Amino acid sequence: METAMPAHHYEPHIMPNPSKPYYFHWHNRYALPHWHENIEILYMCCDHTVRNEREEYPVKAGDVVVFGSNTIHAVPSTADRFYDCLIVSGRFLADNDIHPSHLRFECVVRDERAADLFRAVTDEVRQEEHPFKAAAVKAAILALVVYLCRHHSAPDDGSGAHGDAVKSAIGYITDHLSEPMRIDEIAEYAKVSKYYFCREFHRETGFTVIRYINNLRCREAERLLRGSEHTVGEISRMCGFENLSYFTRTFRSVVGCTPSEIRM
Numbered sequence: 448m449e450t451a452m453p454a455h456h457y458e459p460h461i462m463p464n465p466s467k468p469y470y471f472h473w474h475n476r477y478a479l480p481h482w483h484e485n486i487e488i489l490y491m492c493c494d495h496t497v498r499n500e501r502e503e504y505p506v507k508a509g510d511v512v513v514f515g516s517n518t519i520h521a522v523p524s525t526a527d528r529f530y531d532c533l534i535v536s537g538r539f540l541a542d543n544d545i546h547p548s549h550l551r552f553e554c555v556v557r558d559e560r561a562a563d564l565f566r567a568v569t570d571e572v573r574q575e576e577h578p579f580k581a582a583a584v585k586a587a588i589l590a591l592v593v594y595l596c597r598h599h600s601a602p603d604d605g606s607g608a609h610g611d612a613v614k615s616a617i618g619y620i621t622d623h624l625s626e627p628m629r630i631d632e633i634a635e636y637a638k639v640s641k642y643y644f645c646r647e648f649h650r651e652t653g654f655t656v657i658r659y660i661n662n663l664r665c666r667e668a669e670r671l672l673r674g675s676e677h678t679v680g681e682i683s684r685m686c687g688f689e690n691l692s693y694f695t696r697t698f699r700s701v702v703g704c705t706p707s708e709i710r711m
Contacts, residue, residue, distance in 0.1 A: 466581040468539030469588060471572045474532045479662055480521040480652040482614060485537050486547040487514040488591065489522075490565045492529040497522050499554045500610075501650050511556040511565055513595060515603075516548035519610050519651050531569055535588055545592060550600040558599065564591040612637040612644060613651040620660055624667065625687045630656050664688065665701035672709040679706045 462468050473492075480498070489497070489512040497504050497512050499520040506512060512530075514520040516537065522530070540547060568587040574580055616637045620628065633656065634644035648656050664686040671682045680691055683706075688694035699705050 462536045462539075465539075468536035468585065470532070470534040471568070472532055474522075474530055478522040479659070479666065480519050480617070480654070482517050482519045482610075483534070484516050484548070485534050486516060486540070486552075486592070487520070488512070488533045488535070488565065488595070489514075490531040490533075490562065490569070492531065495522070495530070497554070498653055502554070503653065504555045506555055507557075509557075509562055511558065511561045511595075513552040513554060513556060513599065515550065515552045519613065521652065523653070531565070533565070533568060533588070533591075535592060539585070540592060543589060545589075545596060547592070547596070547600075549603055550596060551603045552595060553599040556595065556599050561591070561594060561599065564594055567591070610647075610651045612639045613648050616644065616648060616656075617652075617659075620663065624660075624664060625685055627687070627689070628660060660687075661697050662701050665698045668694070668698060668706065669702055669709065672706055679710070682706070 462470070491506045491508055491510045491512060494505075494507050497506055497520065499512075499514055500518050503523075504512075537547065564587070568584065568591055571580070571584045571587045574583070616633050619633055619636045630645065631641050634641040637644055639647070645656060648654070648659070652659060654662065668682050668686045668688075671677060671685065672679070675682070677685065679695075683691050683694040686694075688697070695705055695707075702709075
């Protein structure tokens with residue numbers, strides 16, 4: 448039986464191929480708050496907002512967005528949300544004496560040179576296969592990251608370090624997504640008081656705890672509705688909803704349609 452496999456928490460980004468030490472894709476999906484060790488760089492193709500370390504930033508088409516190592520970040524939901532996404536292997540950067548985890552990056556970079564360098568990465572990635580493609584892509588990525596490190600970062604003094612309780616809670620929520628959950632038990636797992644936990648969770652993610660859980664469950668339900676043969680009722684239970692009518696109502700508020708409409 449297929450089980451729920453949520454994709455929104457800590458992302459390990461396994462990159463076993465040394466000739467391709469990156470992920471690159473265009474994205475038009477809602478990204479719930481999550482974090483990972485690797486640096487993530489976006490090129491915005493439309494006006495939008497992003498969230499990084501408790502702050503929400505307006506962004507414009509042509510902006511470059513940088514999410515540093517282990518920062519909780521998200522791209523909130525709107526009708527149009529298109530961007531190119533580059534995630535770079537920390538090991539690859541370390542092998543080239545670049546250590547983004549020691550730096551704090553500007554989140555929103557409005558710099559035509561940075562935009563040109565990101566577009567150069569895009570051009571190389573989208574080239575037809577040729578003998579020097581891997582080297583060309585890696586060279587373009589290094590040029591972009593070095594530029595951002597030189598011109599749009601500062602040494603990390605630790606003053607912005609926070610969110611460990613929230614990261615722990617998000618991991619717990621993800622691991623127990625199909626089970627009933629109470630806020631007090633999540634707070635207990637994170638080793639903080641319920642009041643402190645609720646306040647910090649909202650500060651870090653922009654969500655209440657319940658809204659985050661419902662969004663995560665509904666996004667996982669959407670994935671299962673599109674990619675499995677399970678019935679709507681089975682998926683409802685697999686994703687932690689004990690009441691089908693509540694699942695349908697919540698799903699519609701999150702996704703914009705009913706579960707049955709996904710299957711049409």
